[in-house]
Amino acid sequence: MTMSPQASKRDLAYALAQRAKRAGETSPTVRGADWHLATVTAVATDGTVTASGIRARRAEHYQCPAVGDVIILAQSSSGNWLAEGRLSTGGDAGWVKATLTTGFTHDGNTNGDVRYRPILIGGTPFMQWRGGVGITYASNAIQNSGDILATALPAALRPTSTRSLTAACSAGGSSSLSLKVDGRPDGQLRIVGTTTSTSDTYATPIIRPGWVSLNGLQYPLDS
Numbered sequence: 001m002t003m004s005p006q007a008s009k010r011d012l013a014y015a016l017a018q019r020a021k022r023a024g025e026t027s028p029t030v031r032g033a034d035w036h037l038a039t040v041t042a043v044a045t046d047g048t049v050t051a052s053g054i055r056a057r058r059a060e061h062y063q064c065p066a067v068g069d070v071i072i073l074a075q076s077s078s079g080n081w082l083a084e085g086r087l088s089t090g091g092d093a094g095w096v097k098a099t100l101t102t103g104f105t106h107d108g109n110t111n112g113d114v115r116y117r118p119i120l121i122g123g124t125p126f127m128q129w130r131g132g133v134g135i136t137y138a139s140n141a142i143q144n145s146g147d148i149l150a151t152a153l154p155a156a157l158r159p160t161s162t163r164s165l166t167a168a169c170s171a172g173g174s175s176s177l178s179l180k181v182d183g184r185p186d187g188q189l190r191i192v193g194t195t196t197s198t199s200d201t202y203a204t205p206i207i208r209p210g211w212v213s214l215n216g217l218q219y220p221l222d223s
Helices: 003-026
Strands: 034-043 049-050 054-058 068-076 081-086 104-106 115-121 122-132 132-135 163-168 180-181 189-192 209-213 218-220
Touching: 049 068, 049 081, 163 209, 209 218
Parallel strands: 054 081
Antiparallel strands: 034 049, 034 068, 049 054, 068 081, 104 132, 115 122, 122 218, 132 209, 163 180, 180 189
């Protein structure tokens, strides 16, 4: 059957309209800016990542990118791509109450229970601590070599090397108002600097505080 000139024109107009629609849907200059979720498949050293087959420059706040990150890819109306940053995977940890070993108790000096959590600061993973640990001594010595945890922290929460910090402590029973606290790569948190001395002199000070505050202590987990 022969198509009339009018029908041919209608079909041609429809085909052209559909073609223009498809072009507009894929052209950022027509549809404007856009964004979508994507999974990183490659990380370059020039500040870009590849996700969904698209190479995009990272925003300054998107630090420590890794393959497998779920990110926001944004495209400007001029066609430029931007990796906005990593999204939560739903596994974000809140404060966890630590299980303490013999010789150590929670809520030292009413500073609260000993708790910890991993966080990201500027893209770097950190471990944060809070609360107060009460200390009891055996034969004037701190117990468990000063390691306060009943079980070592999991590998993901351990620093790559020792992190030494300063923590406030009780004035009672101690000639020092602070002690060293080490976040250790073996997964322990260790109180360092107590003594077994019974004669409080400059050479042999008595440093056996009844509590140590962990509030404000934090250290990086990466190298």
